[in-house]
Amino acid sequence: MKKAVSFIIFLFFLPNLNLLYSQEKPKLVVGIVVDQMRYDYLYRFSEKYGENGFKRLLNDGFHAENTHYNYIPTYTAVGHSSIYTGTTPQNHGIIGNNWYDKFLKKNIYCVDDANYTTVGSNSNAGNKSPYRLQTTTITDQLRLAQNLHSKTISVAIKDRSAILPGGHTANAAYWFEGGKDGKWITSNFYRDTLPNWVLAFNNLKKADAYLKEEWNTYAPIETYTESIDDNNPYEGVFRGEKTPTFPHNIPVLKEKNGHTNLIKSIPAGNSLTTDFSLAAIQGENLGQTKNQTDFLAISYSSTDYVGHRYGVDSKEIEDTYIRMDLEIERLLNYLDKHIGKNNYTLFLTADHAVAQTPNYLNSLKIPGGYFDLAEFKNFVQTLSKEKYNSENIVENISNFQLFFNKETLKKLNLDQTAVEDFFAEELLFFENVNKTITSHTLNTSEFSNGIYSLVQQGHNQKLSGNVYIIPNHSVIGSGHKKTGTTHGSGYSYDTHVPLLFFGKGIKKGTSKKYYPIIDIAPTLANLLQIEFPNGTTGKVIEEALN
Known part of the structure; x- marks a missing residue:
């Protein structure tokens, strides 16, 4: 009997279900x-x-x-x-x-x-x-x-x-x-x-x-x-x-x-x-x-x-x-x-x-600073010449990423993973670099938390670079002439x-x-x-x- 009543109630409301749905949207x-x-x-x-x-x-x-x-x-x-x-x-x-x-x-x-x-x-x-x-x-x-x-x-x-x-x-x-x-x-x-x-x-x-x-x-x-x-x-x-x-x-x-x-x-x-x-x-x-x-x-x-x-x-x-x-x-x-x-x-x-303006933070004795991209590029070129006797290893530096020239790596018979590891290690010695990580690591490991997990979620295997640079806290690009601010970290x-x-x-x-x-x-x-x-x-x- 209860089942029959329930079924009758269901039939009563059935014609109105579409109307109810449309009203909820x-x-x-x-x-x-x-x-x-x-x-x-x-x-x-x-x-x-x-x-x-x-x-x-x-x-x-x-x-x-x-x-x-x-x-x-x-x-x-x-x-x-x-x-x-x-x-x-x-x-x-x-x-x-x-x-x-x-x-x-x-x-x-x-x-x-x-x-x-x-x-x-x-x-x-x-x-x-x-x-x-x-x-x-x-x-x-x-x-x-x-x-x-x-x-x-x-x-x-x-x-x-x-x-x-x-x-x-x-x-x-x-x-x-x-x-x-x-x-x-x-x-x-x-x-x-x-x-x-x-x-x-x-x-x-x-x-x-x-x-x-x-x-x-x-x-x-x-x-x-x-x-x-x-x-x-x-x-x-x-x-x-x-x-x-x-x-x-x-x-x-x-x-x-x-x-x-x-x-x-x-x-x-x-x-x-x-x-x-x-x-x-x-x-x-x-x-x-x-x-x-x-x-x-x-x-x-x-x-x-x-x-x-x-x-x-x-x-x-x-x-x-x-x-x-x-x-x-x-x-x-x-x-x-x-x-x-x-x-x-x-x-x-x-x-x-x-980010807050680094110079303002510095005036309050809070760490912060500016990443000198021109000097960084020179640093990378020096590393490349000293290690591989070539200035063409790194094809592009942008968005805190290094992009390698694959033709050069092939010509010099270099292993891409080994080259990535070399730069990732050496770039830590540049001012205001906090961490580095390679595309090989991102493609073969899984990070569930921390800064590396954020890099991984932003890393597109097909489109992104070979080595990532993570600047120190409150460090922004030097292109801002030390006034104003920016974002990206x-x-x-x-x-x-x-x-x-x-x-x-x-x-x-x-x-x-x-x-x-x-x-x-x-x-x-x-x-x-x-x-x-x-x-x-x-x-x-x-x-x-x-």
Whole structure:
């Protein structure tokens, strides 16, 4: 009798199961990547934030406090690729922003593709595609699951930050081309013409309008107590400036700093990105297709440009994040109104964090320094001549990797593994080198933790170099002229980033468990009940989901 009743109840609900499933899916997923955002920025400047930006995500969403990049190198293209593919460079193949292609024997850029041309400009700034990305993305899987009936739009000032999150099937990726015109463009990989809404947006000349105002602090500068003195020797300057101090006279500086390119390096670049993102939601009718889930990928790039020039402890970076909080609030308010409060799911993270300026750390008697690449190359050449009587053993040095010339090794009848071991041992004697490891070791051993495991996850057997150099803590490249800062290491200051989930299907809460960045994509896939990206090595963050 009980079985019969249960069966009747099941039959009663069966016609409504599809409806129930469709109601559980968000109409729109929004992915936000804040370029170069350290985890501690959520709290360092929290007293200056309002209640409806970062704090709303913290209070009403799920916060994974111990999220890290689980590989080296921590660069922009690699970060965006890993977030959206759910795996590391070992599998997705984006091993840097630029890297040495040992087959073509030249340096290449991650999204350059001569097979395609620019849409929206006469320049070659749109000769791009995601073809070097070797796996699918969560955005690809969402479109595949819906037979391409849904839309994916990806937006960023940087081309790589727009192209890689959109995956291979995006309806379009848009990025900002500066110069005198200052407009959003794309590639004919996606489409042959700009849609009317993009043409209309470009005609507004919003970048020019933003650059008519000086960059001063949002609040009185004396309240910026979370940063060091405004005038200090650790920060860079714009061309035409003598000191790195507020206010920055943007209208005067514009001509000497690439015209509208200047907007990339000030908080107004993030405002422009929000403007364009909101126009994309409206112009593409995102979140309005019945029983379909669209995806909007947004990357805020200006935080990275500001951080590189001024560093972690500057008043400029404090002001940039105070203003970034306002952009998050503006975006959330728009989504509430046009998509509906319980109709979208959002995540916010960063593509990497960043080191503090070594010179500033040195002033506090904290170890840090600069890696002299020119001297390092001389050191390598000397080793090569002394040991092998050849200057052609090492073909390229880049991204803290040595690439060997295989033809030279063959000609000299040298064993590659033995040569790798020799350089790995001798390079330890160069200033600011902490550790080294060879490709042979990475290919024949498995590291489950520690710095070598991060190198291994970033090592692509086919594409990467022969010997890796791991600099000391808080050591960055000498190209930064000892002002500003950079990123790329596997140390916590470069790997620890925020991760916030918010909206439909997300459980309110906080976790202190360790989660690698590659867990984002499978978590979203599970929420959407679609297949994982095809290279996924991450896992579902069960705590985040209802």
